[in-house]
Amino acid sequence: MINSQVRRRGAWDFQGYYDYVCAAQGSTPVPAVQVRVGRGELDLNADRVQQSDWPAILDALSINTQLQGVAIRKFQPL
Secondary structure, three states, rough: OOHHHHHHOOOHHHHHHHHHHHHHOOOOOOOOEEEEEHHHHEEHHHHHHHHHHHHHHHOOOOOOOOOOOOEEOOOOOO
């Protein structure tokens, strides 16, 4: 169970909470997930994210209140 203090901090610190969730799940944070703090954006290259990486990303997104935009880019054709 995730500590309530950690969840509150995750509301404004996406990267910190994402790192915490990855550690709790025993996975490594994906370098393709980049937070642009000054602009309040999450930029994500979907080509470099595996299916098993999505739960941690979505969990961190679900409680974050500070990100103003999320960009999910895919460069490889379907």
